[in-house]
Amino acid sequence: xxxxxxxxxxxxxxxxVALSGIRRRFARVEALxxxxxxxxxxxxxxxxxxxxxxxTTAIRVITGALGVHDGSVxxxxxxxxxxxxxxxxxxxxxxxxxxxxxxxxxxxxxxxxYAAELYGLGWNADTRDRVMAAATRFxxxxxxDDQVGGYSTGMKTRLALSRSVLHEPDLLLFDEPTSGxxxxxxxxxxxxxxDMAADGTTVIMCTHLLLEAEGLAEQVVVMExxxxxxxxxPAQLMRRFWPEDxxxxxxxxxxxLNQISDLPGVRGVDAVSGAVGEVDVRVDDLRRVPExxxxxxxxxxxxxxVSPHERSLEELYFAVRAPHIRSTPSDGGLMPEAASRPDEPxxxxxxxxxxxxxxxxxx
Amino acid sequence: xxxxxxxxxxxxxLRQLAQARDFWGPMVxxxxxxxxxxxxxxxxxxxxxxxxxxVDNVSKAIDVLPAGAQASIPEVAASGRTSYALAVFLLAPVxxxxxxxxxxxxxxxxxxxxxxxxxxxxxxxxxxxAREIYLGKVIASIIPGYLTTFxxxxxxxxxxxxxxxxxxxxxxxxxxxxxxxxxxxxxxxxAIALSVVLRLSARVQSTAAAQQASxxxxxxxxxxxYGQATGSLFGAAGLGWIxxxxxxxxxxxxxxxxxxxxxxxxxxxxxxxx
Numbered sequence: 001x002x003x004x005x006x007x008x009x010x011x012x013x014x015x016x017v018a019l020s021g022i023r024r025r026f027a028r029v030e031a032l033x034x035x036x037x038x039x040x041x042x043x044x045x046x047x048x049x050x051x052x053x054x055x056t057t058a059i060r061v062i063t064g065a066l067g068v069h070d071g072s073v074x075x076x077x078x079x080x081x082x083x084x085x086x087x088x089x090x091x092x093x094x095x096x097x098x099x100x101x102x103x104x105x106x107x108x109x110x111x112x113x114y115a116a117e118l119y120g121l122g123w124n125a126d127t128r129d130r131v132m133a134a135a136t137r138f139x140x141x142x143x144x145d146d147q148v149g150g151y152s153t154g155m156k157t158r159l160a161l162s163r164s165v166l167h168e169p170d171l172l173l174f175d176e177p178t179s180g181x182x183x184x185x186x187x188x189x190x191x192x193x194x195d196m197a198a199d200g201t202t203v204i205m206c207t208h209l210l211l212e213a214e215g216l217a218e219q220v221v222v223m224e225x226x227x228x229x230x231x232x233x234p235a236q237l238m239r240r241f242w243p244e245d246x247x248x249x250x251x252x253x254x255x256x257l258n259q260i261s262d263l264p265g266v267r268g269v270d271a272v273s274g275a276v277g278e279v280d281v282r283v284d285d286l287r288r289v290p291e292x293x294x295x296x297x298x299x300x301x302x303x304x305x306v307s308p309h310e311r312s313l314e315e316l317y318f319a320v321r322a323p324h325i326r327s328t329p330s331d332g333g334l335m336p337e338a339a340s341r342p343d344e345p346x347x348x349x350x351x352x353x354x355x356x357x358x359x360x361x362x363x
Numbered sequence: 364x365x366x367x368x369x370x371x372x373x374x375x376x377l378r379q380l381a382q383a384r385d386f387w388g389p390m391v392x393x394x395x396x397x398x399x400x401x402x403x404x405x406x407x408x409x410x411x412x413x414x415x416x417x418v419d420n421v422s423k424a425i426d427v428l429p430a431g432a433q434a435s436i437p438e439v440a441a442s443g444r445t446s447y448a449l450a451v452f453l454l455a456p457v458x459x460x461x462x463x464x465x466x467x468x469x470x471x472x473x474x475x476x477x478x479x480x481x482x483x484x485x486x487x488x489x490x491x492x493a494r495e496i497y498l499g500k501v502i503a504s505i506i507p508g509y510l511t512t513f514x515x516x517x518x519x520x521x522x523x524x525x526x527x528x529x530x531x532x533x534x535x536x537x538x539x540x541x542x543x544x545x546x547x548x549x550x551x552x553x554a555i556a557l558s559v560v561l562r563l564s565a566r567v568q569s570t571a572a573a574q575q576a577s578x579x580x581x582x583x584x585x586x587x588x589y590g591q592a593t594g595s596l597f598g599a600a601g602l603g604w605i606x607x608x609x610x611x612x613x614x615x616x617x618x619x620x621x622x623x624x625x626x627x628x629x630x631x632x633x634x635x636x637x
Binding site for chain 1: 483
């Protein structure tokens, strides 16, 4: 009798979501043009992109709410658009849509009850406990008996979040969950998402608000025109776009900073938008910074600022999208003026093959 | 298919309707008008006027009824005969028009309403199958209209018996044919209409458009249903059962077709080319 084959030690966990070459059109509009996406269990993936990039369509495809015209969809190893698989997949998913999708004429409790029953929890003492626990977790328990029509936007979002976790899903899909919320509520919602991710739930979140994704995303997928134009862990993507470390320097005399580029270890100098007298200096090693400072001081440059420059997700986003923004000036996406940002590094050619980092990919 | 989930959809739909005063207010008024106010005024007028020339003329209209129907009218005074004929034969359309109007209004807004409110997104991502949602909404649309008719039918029976009964020798309503019509003939006609209306509701862009389109569908259906209902009252004893039976077959076919063709993506309001 032969032993069952053991999994290859190199093989990672089976992805919760695996989309490959997804195409989906609506009439003549192609919303997804070959989207590929792989989401590992227990991770937070953020889909970034302007309006119309295909983020919501991707979410709909994942749950099987929409079928696809081409490509392969596997969620928990199943095709959600195939017969009873769809029900099995959707039972394990929790969704918060861009609009809270609540029944205004029902009370908060009735909305939660409807979801609990549709997701097969029934309506018994255990389910009531779950409902109260979910509502309490999101701070909406005191308003459960009120009609949802009277809720504020923040309360509706909290109720929608409560509804999404009632059945303890393995995969949470959030489509711009902070849309229309004030900063305090947005912060609270993002903290809650972080908590849920910490509990081991896989999370996929769509947003066009870059600050939301900062610190939350373990994987970033930048979408544009129905395609994933870059994906990977933020740190890896940053390292790929900006292989060198950078330090931000400020000087009393801006012109004095011109002499930096010929110093040893300096790979390049970028102006900083909106900050006169400051530059980002790309160096081969951050340990060179003390030498750099000493050399400048010796030359009589009076420095006002020396700080390591950590790239933000926003910078990464614009770097990834820059070629697309430039090539499509009529694009209705985010801040097209970013294409001319003076501090923006030269983007990596989008056709360049993926480097060694296994999770990262740039198409 | 899970009947449990169909029940859940029905219950939630009805719960929402119960909360909607702007819906059930007009529904109560419509039912009251057709089943209570109009018959009361009509029968009070006839019975109070008595055996005058006008009533005699109306009673002559009874002559155009089929022989079987004429035979069932008791040989009493002209006002009694007229009232009886009106109560049993000529007010049949009421039992058709009221439920179709109410149920169509509910059904037309059901699927497109989910899209307009954004709640279709919730249903589309839920484990419920599209056909379960469709069937749940069809049944939930039929219930208010049918319930109104049933309650109205009870009130109408009371009014007819109290006002016309003394003229024709006692309580006589509902007749057997009316029971057949309300319990056997009317439900499948409602189901046929709603199966079509919900498919329209899934396709159009707005509730207003759904109402317009539903009107086009239900008007001829009202005509057919009226003809069949009155036929089942006027005709031979078994005719109502036959008409109802045929209507049930068509209703089941129409519902099956609707369940098979409804697409989950319709809840999202996207153009599905698949």
